[in-house]
Amino acid sequence: MSTFEFMDTLGQEDLARYLTPPIKQTDAARFGLPADDEITDDQVLADPVRAARDAYLAGEWQPGADLLAGIGTDWDRRGTAVSVLSKVAADDDTALKAWRTARPDDPDAAIVHADSLTNVAWQIRTAQRASNVSREQFAGFQRVLEQADEACQIAAELAPDDPTPWGKRCSIAMGRQYSRDDFREIWAGVMARDPLNVAAHSRAMQYWCAKWFGSHELMWEFAEEGAAKHPKLAWLPLAAAFEMWASDVKNPWQDKRVEQALDTLLPWLDGEGRDAPEARDSRAFAARALVELKRGEEAIEQFRRLGAHADGFVWSYNAFGSVHEFRKIRSRACRLAR
Template sequence: MLGLIKLYTVPKYRRMMKAVAKDAKQRGMGTFDFMETLNQEDMARYLTPPLKPTDVARFGLPADDDITEERLLPEPLRVARDAYRAGEWQPGADLLAGIGTDWDRRSTAVSVLSKAAADDDTALKAWRAARPDDADAAIVHADSLTEVAWQIRSSHRASNVSAEQFAGFRRVLEQADEACQLAADLAPEDPTPWEKRCSIAMGRQYSRDDFREVWAGVMERDPLHVAAHGRAMQYWCAKWFGSHELMWEFAEEGAAKHPKLAWLPLAAAFEMWAADVKNPWQDKRVEQALDTLLPWLDGDGRDAPEARDSRAFAARALVELNRGKEAIEQFRHLGAHADGFVWSYHAFGSVHEFRKIRSRACRLAK
């Protein structure tokens, strides 16, 4: 949700809040209680004036109406996920076996299959019954429990989460932690269980020392693990268990390791923006990160599993730095999918935010 200061001081948001408050009063509800009942499309309708249309076709970009928040997946992973949803576990098992020790791709595949299993565990149960000691099935099970735990908690503010929901959240997260340990025992060389535990650690409110133990487990197995760095940076954010200083320190250390981690300072600037810090994108570390990240995306990183999220962060940063033409190039790669983390913080949804920033890029490029 947008910060309260922004909601009541920026004119367009102030108008929006007046309209929301009026409708809430008619329903006998408080403004923020009413807002909790609205989905992203409902909220977007309150924003006046609406986004002005931009001639995106001029830049070879998909039309606004074609933008979707659905995740764009490589064909083999999409096929495996769809089979999994249909109750067939073998394609997913074959995919993970074929990925082998490509840890970044393995993490992505496990996440996709675990989300499907959290919605329907038919295929997972059959897989585990057929192969009870399969490390691949074990880690999908562990990560699916994490997904279920967050579904129980919901994405609402803590004040709107019931005691029963919190109890269920904690109970299932504890099960997920134990399942990750089993997966780690079955595949001692695999960093994936340790990476997934980084997320569990936030939900279970691990102390900094306890979190560092989990982090060490990842680093011993893959010191360049992309998803793990993303999860860990969230832990070190001020909104969780760190601070702006600790977050930036972690981001800079990660970016110095390899170009595929150069998106971390961009993510740090994004978190600062979300915390209403003034001009975070103008930090010199943002431009330094872009200088490293953009050549990598044009070269060795073009087809990397983390490339889409990296491009989304790059597109946002480039727009904020008034580098519209370069941002347009990243949007061409992103196509019609607003599936990057950087679009997800907006009250009106990923599609709205993607279109808004893309429209700014087009105006700059003119």
């Protein structure tokens, strides 16, 4: 067995125990930051969303239904709430079944059901490399993804103005290996309902990456187009640089488009976007970019706002876990700030 084959047999905790490299300790308290041992990858949730999730875990659907009804057409917050509830339903659908029985034509229950099927599909496939996924797992993955796609289309029919089912289909399209033309058709469905939908832009960004069905050029084109729409999408060029870094491209963070994006994103995070549902992911991308650009003091300010939670997407590309990556980059920020 090779080293890489052995690594594939290990869970995240085993990897961390056996392989995690040491991180140079920094005096986090000096910068007003939580101690290293306080860092967690638990997701930060608004109180109403957390309460609905906890009720859902206990088998009670009404708080979740009330939450989505109350959010209304705040599409970014709606997408976040749907994702939280659907993750619970993928593991235990007790509350969801009761909800759908009580309200069979409820569009909110329909989209939570559709998204939960997407989560179940990825559970079947697992996060292993394709070479370690069995034929049966792939077959189950595709079968459940097809069901999820059909469920999303039903949810879209029940709520014609809601971009959420269309945004969820962007993720399904990646798993089902939709062609670029087919993906663009789904994307048009999102744009017709919410041209600034953050979650949909995040999923589409992944589709246009070279590792999926795009290229570096198409990814950057998409990122620049999105960032020009609104400051809340200015994180897209930072995500593009991050994907280039993950593809071993040399010095992607020094691209002038990264600094231009920061010039737009940072003021928005300090003002209108301070408490936006997408702010934490945007801050995480900003913190990473600022460290790479050796702007330590500014990075520290973003880490102060992030607190002890390593729940951003940018920390997840690490075999040793999000907490380790967060601490590593934060440590670099502290050294730069000194």
